[in-house]
Amino acid sequence: MTENMKVAVIGQGTMGAGITEVFAKAGFEVHAVDNSEAALERGRSIVAKSTGRAVSKGKMSEEDQQAVLDRITYFTDTAQAVSDCGLIIEAVFENLELKQSIFKTVDEAAPADAILATNTSSLAITAIAAAVSSPERVVGVHFFNPAPVQTLVEVIRTVFTDDAIVAKLVELLKGLRKSPVVVNDRAGFIVNCLLVPYIGSAIYLYENGFATREEIDKAMVEQAKYPMGPLALADLIGNDVCLAVLEKMYDETKDRVQAPAPILTRLVMANMMGMKTGRGFYTYEGGKPTEDRGPIRRPLQSRGVEIHDRLVGEYLNNCVKMVQSNYASVDNIDTGMAEGCRMPKPFEVLKELTPKRVLEIVEGIYAETGEPGHRPAHLLRQLAEADDQAAAIDELRAATAEAHSSNPRG
Ligand SMILES: NC(=O)c1ccc[n+]([C@@H]2O[C@H](COP(=O)([O-])OP(=O)(O)OC[C@H]3O[C@@H](n4cnc5c(N)ncnc54)[C@H](O)[C@@H]3O)[C@@H](O)[C@H]2O)c1
Structure with missing residues (x-):
């Protein structure tokens, strides 16, 4: 992997912002993409808060934090963001049509030797790869939440994926002090x-x-x-x-x-998703379960x-x-x-x-x-x-x- 390689991360939600931080901390220039200025602002504040915590715990100097933040450039135009990047990681909503359409854009706009990776948890990477003209460079790169902390990364190859792409990605992840495990494309990895x-x-x-x-x-x-x-x-x-x-x-x-x-299925129908909606198998107040009796x-x-x-x-x-x-x-x-x-x-x-x-x-x-x-x-x-x-x-x-x-x- 070239040292000067730029990395694009599409989607600046929970995972995308975390992945952006991982690469910016490792010294890569990162092009962070989302579909609105408001979403970019949210992503920017996730990285600022997370690195700010590292500073307050004495794990990072203020200068290093600033250098990390300075290595990130924000874009709302995907094609422009990926045009000079060697690695593109997509982390948008878990929706196949959306991911396929983003991969089509990226496939056309990115350099011919760029690696196109998706952070999907449950979609078939093969279905994403099949939507582009060069599926051999599409791979899964499944980071865990929070990406800056979790070391495991599942690297998923499809029937199309070029082995050299997998080998490059594994080397790169090891350089980020992650533990990559390589598997084939199957539900749940x-x-x-x-x-x-x-x-x-x-x-x-x-x-x-x-x-x-x-x-x-x-x-x-x-x-x-x-x-x-x-x-x-x-x-x-x-x-x-x-x-x-x-x-x-x-x-x-x-x-x-x-x-x-x-x-x-009933809990999901009732919007009882768990901690994030305040109720699931348990009921939560201030992030802690209360004494209720459950469903x-x-x-x-x-x-x-x-x-x-x-x-x-x-x-x-x-x-x-x-x-x-x-x-x-x-x-x-x-x-x-x-x-x-x-x-x-x-x-x-x-x-x-x-x-x-x-x-x-x-x-x-x-x-x-x-x-x-x-x-x-x-x-x-x-x-x-x-x-x-x-x-x-x-x-x-x-x-x-x-x-x-x-x-x-x-
Ligand atoms: N949250 C987790 O624990 C977790 C763990 C591993 C993998 N994943 C996977 O990572 C992906 C992202 O999950 P998340 O939890 O970060 O979601 P999220 O909802 O926090 O973020 C998704 C982001 O994608 C952006 N987006 C939507 N459409 C876009 C477009 N057209 N162009 C650019 N950006 C767009 C949204 O604005 C949002 O900021 C999903 O595929 C999910 O399955 C999630």
Whole structure:
């Protein structure tokens, strides 16, 4: 990557402003684009506030902050902004037609060797690439929120993407001290594909009266050592975002286990998106949950003790299925969930609980529901039957690291 390369970031909302800051802090000249002066002003103030916090904490000098802000130029004309940029990252609203139309403009206006990247969370990158005349330079670059803080970046290639573009982007991200993981284009990539169905299962257990929302959240914080409970997490991410990802995954897999629980669709219909609208699974005042009783009053018959085993069992089975399908390596899944969600590394948890115990749990769930989506992975069974289960996980880690580095397209 050339040192003098300019970067354009289209969309200056939560993600776009964060990505702008990442590149400006690393010394790149950034062309920040949005569709109105008011939106640019909002983006400008996000970066000013975020770098201002770094100054007040003593992590950045005032001169450095000014230098960061000076490296950003603001545009409302996309074609003009991208005309001399080597990397263009789009972070506008999650809408396929909008993204396709922006990519058409960018494809025509950007230099021929520029990389065209999208930060989409749930749209098919292939559908965005297919809309332009040079789809081989289109790639997904999925930053996490807040982009300046979160190290994980999922890099997504499509069937069109040139390997050299992926390699360049990975090098560039490593230079920004990010942890890029490269995967193919599939709904949810690694992190959302594993995290959101786990949240969906927690919502299902809540709706079906297995336990109260507090019992569910407490089980996952205290027993699984997750940083927060799944229902509080749904409220934080936004119930609309969780619903959109589950719908995309359900559309793609037609697996009924991925189908959003009715209560989630109803909360979204009622504009109860979670923290951002003040109400979701919990009700919030000043960003903190209050003592209200939630959308469902009381479980008919609490099965709180099962919560941890069911949710962790299903989640680990999905992690193993992801490796089994050759989508990602054990290392990339561990990195994704640890850096993207601050959750314990799933394959280390599998080692601790043992594949045999997890298989027992998943077999129990499958026997109860009969859902094909709950069937234990063959690979989980193989790991459970190994003489030394921990060694079998280590071997799987090494074999998949090798497979995904020498044959990255899987
Ligand atoms: N918020 C997250 O946690 C998160 C995390 C990862 C990825 N994403 C993805 O990043 C993208 C942006 O999400 P966000 O949360 O920053 O959204 P946002 O609503 O905060 O910002 C979107 C911005 O795009 C701008 N925009 C709309 N149309 C435009 C156009 N034609 N030209 C230029 N700018 C335009 C809007 O004015 C707005 O400032 C989405 O694809 C989303 O799926 C979001």
